Structures are given as structure tokens and as C-alpha cells.
Amino acid sequence: MSAPSAMREAVLDLSSGQVLDPLAPPLRAAMRSAAGDGPLPYAPRGGRPELRRAVAALYSGRTGRATGAGQVVVTPGVRAALFTAAAVVARDREVLVPAPHWSHYPRTLDLAGARTVVVPGDPADRWRADVDALEASRTTATSAVLLTSPVNPSGAVLDRERVGAIARWAAEAGITVVVDDVYGAFAGPEDPLAVVGADAVVVGGVSKVHALAGLRVGWVVGPPELAAELDDVAEHVTGPVCTAAQDVAVAALAEPFRSADVTGRVRRSTAALAEATALFQAVPGVEVVPADAGIYLCLDARRLLASRAFGAGDDRALCAALADRTGVRMRAGSTFGMPGHLRLCVAAEPGVLASAAERLRTHLQEIAG
Incomplete structure (x- = not known):
């Protein structure tokens, strides 16, 4: 079996919790x-x-x-x-x-x-x-x-x-x-x-x-x-x-460096969270869990699991399958006491969130029906 086409593309890793802003x-x-x-x-x-x-x-x-x-x-x-x-x-x-x-x-x-x-x-x-x-x-x-x-x-x-x-x-x-x-x-x-x-x-x-x-x-x-x-x-x-x-x-x-630096980071995080919410709402088979703030967004994937998408019976297997099929890495919600969900980090480079959502949308469109 040949490797999925997504794996020939750059891996989009949304599984981490790092904020990789340039050092001021x-x-x-x-x-x-x-x-x-x-x-x-x-x-x-x-x-x-x-x-x-x-x-x-x-x-x-x-x-x-x-x-x-x-x-x-x-x-x-x-x-x-x-x-x-x-x-x-x-x-x-x-x-x-x-x-x-x-x-x-x-x-x-x-x-x-x-x-x-x-x-x-x-x-x-x-x-x-x-x-x-x-x-x-x-x-x-x-x-x-x-x-x-x-x-x-x-x-x-x-x-x-x-x-x-x-x-x-x-x-x-x-x-x-x-x-x-x-x-x-x-x-x-x-x-x-x-x-x-x-x-x-x-x-x-x-x-x-x-x-x-x-x-x-x-x-x-x-x-x-x-x-x-x-x-x-x-x-x-x-x-x-x-x-x-x-x-x-x-x-x-x-101060005043701290206040300016943190204010800017919070503003960027708020914008990224709003962007991710809009993007992933268009991904079939999952529902976005509304987030108030921070750098994480959760997707309710229980509908995908109920349909045994990619043969996955739990969120860990689904994470592995999505990484393999789409090149998008996320974290299993069960790791955090939130089974049936996927967690992604919105603190990403420009364009990464859009690319990740599009890959997921493309691969899930057919099976999510």
C-alpha cells in the first residue's frame, strides 16, 4: 500500500502547546x-x-x-x-x-x-x-x-x-x-x-x-x-x-515590556482562536467546542467515532489515523479527561490553521457524509 499523499506534504503539527513567537x-x-x-x-x-x-x-x-x-x-x-x-x-x-x-x-x-x-x-x-x-x-x-x-x-x-x-x-x-x-x-x-x-x-x-x-x-x-x-x-x-x-x-x-508583550500575545491568540473556530466549523464530522480564551480549541469527534471513521474506535486511534491520512497532528481528548474529542493548538504560523482545516475537510468530506 502506498503512503498517503498527505505524508508527502509538510506535517502540520497542532498537537503541541508551544507558543513559538520570535524572541523579542x-x-x-x-x-x-x-x-x-x-x-x-x-x-x-x-x-x-x-x-x-x-x-x-x-x-x-x-x-x-x-x-x-x-x-x-x-x-x-x-x-x-x-x-x-x-x-x-x-x-x-x-x-x-x-x-x-x-x-x-x-x-x-x-x-x-x-x-x-x-x-x-x-x-x-x-x-x-x-x-x-x-x-x-x-x-x-x-x-x-x-x-x-x-x-x-x-x-x-x-x-x-x-x-x-x-x-x-x-x-x-x-x-x-x-x-x-x-x-x-x-x-x-x-x-x-x-x-x-x-x-x-x-x-x-x-x-x-x-x-x-x-x-x-x-x-x-x-x-x-x-x-x-x-x-x-x-x-x-x-x-x-x-x-x-x-x-x-x-x-x-x-515593565513596560511585560505589559506590551503580553497584551500583544493575548490579542494574537484571541484572533487565532476566532480564526480556528471559523475554519474548523467547516470540517465535516466534528463539532467545535466553543472556547473562551487561550491557545487551544477542542473538536467533538464522537460522530466520527460512531461511524468508525478510518476504522478508529477511540480518539487516540482517530488521532493516529488523521495524522497518517492528512498529515495533521492533534492530541486525543482522552489524554485530558475529555474522551471523544480532539485538541489542537491555535498558536501556529500564518496559514497553518487554514491548511490543516482544508486537509481535514477534504479527507473527511466523503466518509462523514
Whole structure:
């Protein structure tokens, strides 16, 4: 059997979550300066003071509450920050994780010694977390609830009223709210940090809204009473983060550069999401799941699966078949607790989304009928 014609074309990879914007001149200059000609020593424990102050200033501005640099611990990416947070607030206890969710949450939490309890969302409410579902899953072992907005993969934004209700419920139940803030800037005025409370633990980093995925700089910010424990875990699990990477992160968070850079990226993401929504609505056999913000769009592929398109019986097999037949790579929704769906990243080069939608439309036109 000859190879599908699509495989002779360039593969269109929409499966990743990378934002591959060109490195801005101030960040490139910071990288060159950090490399320099001198030695490259270990960074201070907990992170460089300049970066810790910059992160503290960022969250002070967003929450309206004073955040001290001593509450910030720098980590090699958000995964390490989440591991650190879970090891402190939920070791040997349970973390409620609303589904759909980022694919790495369960394993990261498990390795930190926490027990993951997935809380399925209601499709009629676009799978968004709510108090009733969380309460139904709560036990005496529940220690934390993990929230992120916009949600990866669905793109749903948790409005402040909803987050506030969850925060009040958690406070009454003695549960720590852990916020994955890696996509926070995309939430716009519905920023959850303003309503989660001063006792929340926040993990964030520069990978997404700052388009610095390869830098591997993240952080965990907690209330003062947890600072020493968070620092202890980070120090003994990963140690200090590369000094040069931290210097670039400082430049990324510096004002006015940060505000202009992030505003532009959010604007481009909003436009890309609108473009992708329009394009993929024309693809037969799938339905676009409305997304509020962020860099992801989900396609409901259950109709294709019901018809056994390309012989696929589940979304993983369908992803593999579509990659083979069309050269368009996406992620299976079941990876994120959203079976029967496909996730694609809209942070693509100009023309890629249109080309991907056209390939899918062409190959699915006949079988979707």
C-alpha cells in the first residue's frame, strides 16, 4: 500500500502547546548578557532576588494584596512548581482535579505523594468546575483543589463568580486552593487570582504567555507560613534554576515590556482562536467546542467515532489515523479527561490553521457524509 499523499506534504503539527513567537530584542539582549564572558555560578537558593521581586510585584498588582519576594520560590518550569506545591499541601492526601485537565496533572501529583481525584465536569456547562461537583467528591482526606483558567484543553474560562464560590467553599472545608496560573493572562478581566484568597498557592511560569517554553523557568507562590516548606522541597528536589534563564525571565517580567508583550500575545491568540473556530466549523464530522480564551480549541469527534471513521474506535486511534491520512497532528481528548474529542493548538504560523482545516475537510468530506 502506498503512503498517503498527505505524508508527502509538510506535517502540520497542532498537537503541541508551544507558543513559538520570535524572541523579542530585550530578551535576546538579556540572554546574551547573561551568557557573558565570566563564570556561571549556581543561583541563590529559592531564586535570584531580582526574579523573586519581579514575580512578587506581578502578583501584588493582580491581586491587590501585598506579596513579598520571600513568598516566591523559583523552579525549573511549572511542573516542578506544581510538584513542590503538592508535596507541601497534599502529601498523603487527596487533590481534587476538575476534568478536563492538563494531561500531566495526575502523574505529577502522584509523584509528589498526593492522591489525584478527578472530578468530571458537566458537558452542559462546558465541563467547568463547580462547587456541587467538588463537594460530591470531597472526603476527609481531601487537602487541595487544583484550578486553572483558561482550561487546557477546553479553553473555558472560569469566571470570577465561580472561582470565588469555589474559594469560599474551600475555605469553609479547610481545603487549599492551588491555582495553575501558566495561562492566567489569557483569562483577561476574569483573572481568578483576585478572588482566590491570600491562602492560595499559585504556580506559574514564563512558558505560555511569555512564549519562553524552552527557558524552563517557573515559580510557586504561597502564603508566608508555607514559604519555608516550599523552599525546602524545591531546594532538595531540583535545586537552583539556571542563572542565565532567570536573567531572561527578569527581563520578560520588566515593565513596560511585560505589559506590551503580553497584551500583544493575548490579542494574537484571541484572533487565532476566532480564526480556528471559523475554519474548523467547516470540517465535516466534528463539532467545535466553543472556547473562551487561550491557545487551544477542542473538536467533538464522537460522530466520527460512531461511524468508525478510518476504522478508529477511540480518539487516540482517530488521532493516529488523521495524522497518517492528512498529515495533521492533534492530541486525543482522552489524554485530558475529555474522551471523544480532539485538541489542537491555535498558536501556529500564518496559514497553518487554514491548511490543516482544508486537509481535514477534504479527507473527511466523503466518509462523514
